[in-house]
Amino acid sequence: MRVNKHLRIFGGLLLIVSMLSLLAVNYSSVPEWATNVNYQIFGTFPESNLRADEKINFIPANADFHGDTIEILVELTAPTGMATFQQMKMMPTLQTYGTVKNRFSSLVNVVVMEVDESQVNSIAQNKQVKSIYTNEPVFKLTSSQPTIRFLRPGECTPAQIDKMWTQNYSGKKVAVAVCDSGINHPAVNDRVVFTWSFDGNVNRPPDGNHGTACAGVIASNDISHPGIAPDVVLLDIHAFHWQGGAVTSSGEDILGGWEAIYQWKIAHPDYIVIASNSWGVPQAGNLYDEATKQLKQQGIICVCAAGNEDSTIGRNQNILSPGSSKYVLCVGAVDDSMMPASFTSVGPAWNGELKPDVCAFGVTIDTTNVGGGWMEFSGTSAATPYVAGCIALLAEAHPDWSVEQFYSAVKSTTMDLGRSGWDPYYGYGFIQVYNAHMNIETEFLPDNSAINYGFMMLAIVGVGFLLAPRQARLHA
Ligand SMILES: [Ca+2]
DSSP states (O other): OHHHHHHHEEEEEEEEHHHHHHHHHTTSSSSSSHHHIIIIIIIOOOOOSSSSHHHHHHHHTTOOOOEEEEEEEEEEEOOOGGGHHHHHHHHHHTTEEEEEEEEEEEEEEEEEEEEGGHHHHHHHTTEEEEEEEOOSSSEESSSSSOOOOOOOOOTTTTHHHHHHHHHHOOOOTTTEEESSSSOOOTTTTTGGEEETTTOOOTTEEEEESSSHHHHHHHHHEEETEEEETTSSSSEEOOEEETTTTTTEEEEHHHHHHHHHHEEEEEOOOOOOEEEEOEESSSTTTHHHHHHHHHHHTEEEEEEEEESHHHHHHOOOOOOOOTOOTTTTEEEEEEESSOOBBBTTOOOOOSSSOOOEEEEEEEEEEEEOTTTTSSSOOHHHHHHHHHHHHHHHHHHHHTOOOOOHHHHHHHHHSBBBSSSSSSTTTTOOOOHHHHHHTTTOOOOOOSSHHHHHHHHHHHHHHHHHHHHHHHHHHHOO
C-alpha cells in the first residue's frame, strides 16, 4: 500500500512537471536567461579558466601594451541569449578600464572598447571574459585589383545556370546581402531594398568598386551583361571603407553588418536570405565561427570567399576566416579551363575544416563598375557572388529547405575536378545548380585515400564472390 501511495505521489509529480514543461514550450519566446533561475536570481555566468595571455587573440605584433590607445572586442562568456544581461552586469567593471563604444548580443556576446594597451591584460584576467580581439581594420577584400567577368555566351552552362533560367528561376523572394564596400550601378540599384553603413550614413557613396562588382554578378539586369539572379532583392551592407590606402573593415564593422542582415531576416521571414562575403582575414579565432553559427540558426545562408592567399602564405591551409567556418559555404576560384586560379587559397583550413567547399569561375569576369559602365573582376571575390547567385536560383525553387539542405545539396551535386572527391583546390568541385535542384548526386568515391579505396575494392570483390555461385546455379 505504501508503495502504491508513493507511486501515486510520483505520478502526480510527473503530471505537474509535464504540464509545467508544456507551459515552458508556450513561453519559448522569452529569452533563455530570463527563464534560467540560476542566472536570474544569483546572477552567475559561465567562467573561463584560460590564462589571460591565452584569451588575447590577434593583437598586432607591434603592440607593446604601453601608452597607446587601442580598440578591442571583448567577448564575454555567456551565450547570446544571456548576453544583454551579462553585459549590463559587467558594464561598471569594464568602464573602469576604458570607454565602451559599442556592443553586440544577437550573433556574439561582445563589447567594443577603447582602452590603453596596458589595460588589455587586466581585462583578460576577468573570468567572465572569454576572448579579446583587436578591432583594427584587419579584414580585407579578396581582390586588390577588382577585375569580375560577366557570363559570356556558354559561361553559364557549366554551372547549369541556363537550365535554371529555362525553368523561369531568377531569384524571386530571395534577398542577397552584399557585405562589401557599397553598391551603385544603374543595372542593380533598383533591386537594393535595404542599406546599412558602418558609419550610420546610408547615403554614403561606395568606397571603391568592389561591392558594386559583386552585386553585378548576382543581380545585373542589363541584357548584354546579365547577372545570375536578376529578380533577387539586394541588401547593401557597407562594411568596408578606405583606411590607410586600402579598403578594409574592422571586426566591429563586420559584426555590425552581419547583425543588420540578421535583423532584416527576422523582419522578413518570408524571404530566403543569402549573405555574400567576398573578403576574409587569416585565423580570426572562434569569434566569427560563433557569429556564423548564429546566422545559420536564423536561416541565413553564408557564402564566403576562400581567399586569394595562395602565393602569400603557402600552398596549404591558407583559407581565410570566415570561409574556414563549418557554418558557411566556402568558395574557391577556377579559370575558364577549369584549372584552379593561380591565386585561390588552398585547403584544408587552419582549423582543420575541409575547405573550400565548392569552386566557381573567378578569373576576369565582366561586371558593373561603380557608378556606371563595365569592368573586369578576378578573385575568389568574383567566384563568391557567382555561387551566391546560383544559390538564389536554387532558393527560389526550394523555399522550404534549411540552410544545411542548401549546403549539402550544393556540395553533393558538383562537377568533380582534380583528385576524386573533395580535394584542397576545388573542394567538392564546380557548382552545378540544376543538379542540386534535381538532387542528381555526384558519384564521388567515398574517400580518395588508398586504404578506403582498397576496402571498397575488397567489398566489391566480396559481393562478386557472394553473387557468382548463385548466378551459376541459375544458369545451370
Ligand atoms: Ca575533386
